[in-house]
Amino acid sequence: MDIHETLVSLFNTYTNENEKAVSGNKSAGTRARKALSEISKLCKDRRKEIQDMKNN
Template identity: 65%
Template structure:
């Protein structure tokens, strides 16, 4: 599996994991689901930052 496939898979896993909790929070007002959704979103932010840095490093090394 390429780096792209791995990174894309990681991103989609985090988003899909947050989807159920987001629905529970917004549609049913489940506060615990809101806490879990916030945790997933923070994980998504961290992963996005790592991927951005990886892209920048690859771009700079190829020049």
């Protein structure tokens, strides 16, 4: 799975868990925050990939 597909999957996870967290599920809030953290890391990696493609 490439970074783009992983980002899409993590975003879907985040949206689902966020909906549960808003409803009061505290465990879902933890999972939503974890997904956001992973998204942040992967965004940096994907940005670097795109920059490298542009420069080559």
